Amino acid sequence: MEEGTKNELLSRLKSIAGHVRGVERMVGEDAYCIDVIKQIIAVQRALDKVNALMLQNHLETCVTTAIRGEEARERERVIGELLEVFETASKL
């Protein structure tokens, strides 16, 4: 993974962990349920963005290498994994 992408991912994940601790504080202080739910949905969206970046990196590196390679089984493995992730993610 390129250094730039990696740093962006790490900084996004650090900020997401902080966001989750913020939600924890809200619950501790009896914030209004709907406000807590909205913050949790915001965290989930931030995680979607991390997933999109991971997937982009994966397609541009591992998937491209596997598909350009000579091993049919490796190509199938990589495509199978993509389908699995796609199906899981669209059923979040």
Next chain:
Amino acid sequence: MEEGTKNELLSRLKSIAGHVRGVERMVGEDAYCIDVIKQIIAVQRALDKVNALMLQNHLETCVTTAIRGEEARERERVIGELLEVFETASKL
């Protein structure tokens, strides 16, 4: 697309169209809201399955051809499209 895959997709879509008409009848006959909602969610899941089949076919044919090809721009285009579909579908 292979004939078998195509026939499976057509038969699933025909059945989904029938399912939607069934939901229409339920609404016309004042069925209980929650029952209607559950049927609509079932239709959406059936459409997820069609999407997964389309995507599998796409990865095994167009994407593989593009990535094994010599044109860097075509490879990028195909990867960009996959990311777009992935992001849209996970935000259904």
Next chain:
Amino acid sequence: MEEGTKNELLSRLKSIAGHVRGVERMVGEDAYCIDVIKQIIAVQRALDKVNALMLQNHLETCVTTAIRGEEARERERVIGELLEVFETASKL
């Protein structure tokens, strides 16, 4: 359900059934996979809108009646159903 809401729902469902038949035609004519997937996602969104309308009607009628009523069990039943639908729908 009010006549206006019912007519809107019926007209949306009729249009969705037509949309699904359009997707069937696209597959029959070997349209580009990504274009088919985008149309299916559009159908799923249109179904989300129907679900939102059904849910609004349900909250304004059945749920309000049950919660204002005297039967604790009926209140719990209606709340349990809402939670179930919410959990299922957010995992589409």
Next chain:
Amino acid sequence: MEEGTKNELLSRLKSIAGHVRGVERMVGEDAYCIDVIKQIIAVQRALDKVNALMLQNHLETCVTTAIRGEEARERERVIGELLEVFETASKL
């Protein structure tokens, strides 16, 4: 909110924050993209569970109070909020 529910929510959120830091470590150590994506999806599911608990509490307390109350505007406000959350969450 009951003390038991609150403690369960706090403990789930604490564990989710730890899970996010684990994902951060995985990225730092160049784990396989697909493994990272699967962990992120697991975090999102854990957040879905927190949302379901928050919503259950909200329905059993605030929504029930508002709907049983005499103020039509407050009833409408609470129902409008529920619809908004439902629509946002199902489009994650």
